Amino acid sequence: MTVLEQTRAPRSDVRPRRSPLGSRWTPYLFLAPAAVFIGLFQAVPLAQEIYLSFTRTSLLNPTRSTWVGLENYAHIFSDDDFHRTLVTTLIYVVACVIGSVGAGLLVALLLNRNFRGRGVARALVTVPWAAPGIAVALIATWMLNPQYGIVNRFLDAVGLGVPGGAILDSSTYALPAILVTTVWQLFPLTSVVLLSALQAVPRDLTEAATMDGAGRWWTFRAVTWQVIKPTVGLLALLMTIWSIRRFELIWLMTKGGPVGSTETLVIDLYAQAFDSKQLGTAAAIGMVGVVISLIVIAGSRLVTRAADKEGLR
């Protein structure tokens, strides 16, 4: 009898009146408000954009769209301007990632020592990241002002002045200027994150290596780099995705000009939608950006997995 009761006991647990964490619907109740919200304001618009990218739709009459299949994609991929946009995006993203992660690593290594005022230094280094993008675009534009900008005064003083000083009006110098501004805004984040990753580097190991007469570079590569490598990878991924979607800094500094020299995918998409009023083309450009981001994310997953397997061997 008792045995029977015991074997039955679990069965009655299958539908408890109140299980430890409520019924099996409980998680969905917690999830539902946010899911509905994100669905309505992210998933539905995304689905609409995917649909739009296969249609010809004008901003002036957005409710009337004509299904054109892959025409928008065929159009942009045969367009030389779009090829230039892709190349500009590639240059911008790669330079942003290398610049922000590289500068962040240098600063992190610099601050990863005990010295007086380290706390103040760490706090001040965070400032660019905290500054609103709008304000950054505004002050950068003023600092780069051809006549009164401090940057030109400085460059002139050291003999590197750009003729006429119109850096943002030059198809050669506008992109580098935007890059420097972007990296200035991003390096605090990468350096602070890398600084916390560096705390995991075993001190005695680096010290032992130095004692054994290993050079600094060798110690960095053999010890420090091995510890922070995953963090560097994650930061590079995050910086890539953010840089592909960055809009306001570029838009406010150059609007993609001069002659398209700073036009990234997102700038192109915005201009197509609101200047050319071609919502279908704009959506197709946006989808190209989204697909590139997806490929980057999937690629980084593969690399991480391969690296993990390597480590297990």
Place this chain on the structure above:
Amino acid sequence: MSRLRLGLTLRIVAVLVVMGVAVFPLYWMFVTALSSNSDLFASEARLLPDFTQFGVFADALAEGETLTWLRNSLVIALGTTALSIGLGIPLGYALSRFSFRGKALTTVALLLTQMLPEALMVVPLFALFNRFDLLDTLSGLILANAAFVLPIVALILKGAIDGIPRELEEAGRVDGARPLTMLVRINVPLIGPSIAAAAVIAFFHAWNEYVFAVTFIYAPEMQPASVGIASFIGEVGTPVQTVMAVAFMFTLPAVAFYLFAQKYVVAGMTAGAVKG
């Protein structure tokens, strides 16, 4: 020994240079705001602020819409913070404490929202807001901003709840407390710092947001400061000093708050957004 000295000196110089580079643009904003016209357009740049010009901040506040802009930004930012925290806490709790079908998918979906450009979503959201009469309203901007920042907020809060031992809930379970009670009574008080960090991130996401604001708002009295300040770029009517003074007052709260909450924000960002 002298080589060691040299290395130390170089390091100190490098640290000072980095600090200078980090702070200079905002310092320059301040100096420009506090410049007389003659200094501003002189052939030699004046590198120090001229404090006799301090009235420029009062002028900037008195001028036109500055206060309205800042007030609108504040309303949008507070609304976005409340909404995203309010929805983010239960979402983070569900992801942290339960295993359920679709959990992995939910997490991946939250991470993937990080790659969607606002500029792409502007058009469909415009159509949606048009249908529900949300154009030209601050509530519309609050909804759009909260949707974009909610995934980060939820991931940060999930990370925080992960760090709280489940045993603390056991006691509540024995007492027959419902999950909602346990969330509110046990978890929320313990993740206070992370909630603060997420709130700072949500607040300044909305404070700084530009694309939605410039597209969805027409009425000048509804404009937030981001749109107002951006309208100064390339415009020549307003004195540079006033422009910089407004921009500085817009920037200062963001920087001050980040410095104040830096520790938690960085911990939250690294735990939630970066680690995933």
